[in-house]
Amino acid sequence: MEECACLCGVDSSRGCRCHQKRQSPAETSAADGKQAPAGEQVEADAAARCCADFPVEMLVEIFAWLPGTDLPSLAQACTKFHHILHIDSIWRRRCREEFGVHENLQNLEMMGMSHREVYAKLFHPYRHILGLWQLDTEGSRTLLNVAVDGSCITGWAYRPSLNTHARGPVHFKPWFRIRLTERKSAAVECMAGRISRPHNHHMQIQKDRLTIQCKTDHRTDSPRWLRGERGRGGVQEDGQQYDCRTYRRLYLPPRHPDDLIRPGLFQYYQDPFDLKIAMLSFHGKCAQVTDITGDSSGRLEIHLMRRIQLRDGEIFRNFNELSCVVQEIDEQVTREQQQQQQQQQQEDGTEESQGHGWQSPAQPSAGESGAAASEEQPVPFVLPVGVRSIDRNYPRTCRMCFYGVDTVTVSFRGFSYTWRHAGVFILFDEDHFGFIWLEAKYFFLFRRVQDTFQNVEAPSPQAFLEMLKDIQSGPP
Template sequence: MEECACLCGLGSSPGCPCGQKRQRTSETAVADGNQAQEEKHVEGDAAARCCPGSGGIPSPRPPPPPPHCSLQDLPVEMLVEIFACVPGTDLPSLALACTKFHRILHIDRIWRRRCREEFGVRENLPNLEMIGMSYREVYAKLFPYRHILGLWQLDTEHYRTLVNVAVDGLCITGWKYRPSLHTHVGGPIHFRPSFRIRLTKRKSAKVECLEGLDNRPHNRHIQIRKDRFTTQCKNTDHGTHLPRRLREEGGRVVEERQLYNWLTYRRLYLPLSHPDDLIRPGLFQYYYDAFHLKIAMLSFHGKYARVTKITGVSKKTLEIHLTRRIQLRDGEIFHNFDELSRVVQEMDEQVIGEQQQQQEDGTEESEGHGWQSPAQPSEGESGAAAAEEQPVPFVLPVGVRSIDQNYPATCRRCFYVVDTVTLPGFAYPRRFPGVFILFDENHFGFIWLELKYFFLYSRVQNTFQNVEAPSPQAFLEMLKNIQCMP
């Protein structure tokens, strides 16, 4: 058998299969070496990614940095929607940021929304394009009068009434409360225009008085402060005949040689609401007599609730003691006026005794009792429990009179209440104990035991803008100010 030459080290013959096999083996070895070298490089990279002491476990790659994006890169339409949500007082500073923002803030859609949300301007003002005026200019006209919008209490010679100042087209109108003979205690309250501030493009705002027998507009001067403003009107048929005297106004002495009508308006905020309140606080109206429909404000202050008279002559406040509840026993207590009076009289003696003890101990609460923040929860039973409580039948006790006989047939709860009345010309108030009756979310009543009289209070259905108190402390200060006698 012929031996292969490759075995003797002499080389291989051209047809020797061993030579071909050897060549293939060397090529495979070279490829395997390259693959091993690549694997070493891969292992080196993996080792570089491993944290020290991690046992060779590779750590994740750090995420790539986010792409740079600023507010200026957003589309114009999106910026318009964002800027329309920014308060108008901050938009001028935003316009100084860059040229793009400055151009965008000239878009009228932004200012139309600000006028609607901040001043209550209607969505589309009539004749705005005809007079060549933009919403941006309307906002600039309304801005100096932003403090005058909302509810006010007007003092006119010992009589108080309610005034709602609101935007009306291109005017600011002061609507004075004036009940009609056909007004129902549960219906909306009525207003009539008292003054108007006209906003024009080329002229400064013009103040017109709408009072008087002929209702002919005439000039009126207005001085605006944050929490009150005053107006004066020259020699009209509704003017107050003042004697010639010196009056100090605004730090300077003015000699009054003509007849003026001086009116003072005090700021009114609506009460803050809390989930634990018996019912939602707010404005309520009631009949004091057959011809006088009055407005009062219900607010909650911890252990007490207050009903503060807004309109009328005298200063009147109901203080409801929420911790002194009168048990109804299925409403039977209303059938016997003597029994009802006895229960209230016992509670009144206890309250007077506690107040005297607090005075002796020096622990009497300042400014009466219930001057806590309206935002604090009541220490009595919660409003949710009052809503779940089953109502009981209600009837007026025998001998108790009332103008409004259309009162609810059932009630939820009753509390001891003190009616404090201060008449003009009297230095000290008088107090009268009574019964506070909670009917439902929109009605409550008061029984004046001494006069054997019943008052039905019904919630005012009108809605008002710019009536939110900036803080609970601001509401308390307002409440004290409006109770001062004019």
């Protein structure tokens, strides 16, 4: 039984849903009641006749290098192209290069499938959900990594409680799976329930939102309401209670040549039983560390132009002196920000300054660049007397220090509370940095997450900034 070469996956004997199946440009225009321009028709017909004379092996090699989304158009050019695009080696390369699939044909044949079917009915329809997602609620923010897993697509959930050590890899557990059934249709299955076998899942895909709904056999205490677009809750439908979770897409920060270190995800302990993940990103003269898991919306802003001189590490041995230096910078920054806000209000009358992080596209000067950071000679580092820390296994040398401000927003029963704390950002190396919260005399150590993630690039710098601002706004 022969299927249509397009991505609709319909048996050609039953009729393809594509209105332009195997039609030339002239036929397509005629079907629409329009006459194709003579130049375009001659050019298309000439191209088809020219390529039709190529050996099949050569055409297979050429087609295998083209994006899979372009191949259905080729199938409409002529009968020869239509038959060639049923050769599975073309789609095997597309699955491997576009989705990293290394499943061999023998394994798929045992399941009664081909690479073309897997591409057309699974990878192509669900390609938009691949990547990182964040569940943001008032109680907890968790991560979801959706990735191709063999001939399936699996959603892996991250919970901080699953990790026991910040230096180890991030531990994920399977949350849902999308696979092709014996009827060769994609099925979404929940894998988080108490029952041993996976059960049906309902999924709604939007531009930057992913809603998953299933029977709440794995939640006995879920409220019978839907919190909202970004929340999690229960839905009562047909006498059955359903668990509904809505995730928003998460992009990793782009990298620039002048960044102090490579941006990305870092783990740190907020308390002995709360291992969290934060995102380090650079924004011109400032850097930001944003919490993306846990129960609060935390943001650490590092002023890269407010560098603190190390003096061979002596400044860490006197906590009072370090506090005086930071307090002096903090007062100066506060005055400058107030002046900027007043000036901004005078210019537009209504809008207030939103902070450095979203404003300046300029990169730090050469003295503060990533190249300068790598050339800095490390100096000894010790925690100042009286400063506490959960993680005592910190690097014993550091390269740079900067003034920073930690802003924490906690939402509780519809109210938001915000605290602002000045401190010292300490750059140890490419994979470690720390922050001394001076008011509480506390030290946090951040370690780079070593896991690699796919499909996490932002389509544009503006899209990343909008996503980051959405995260920092906290839950509704």
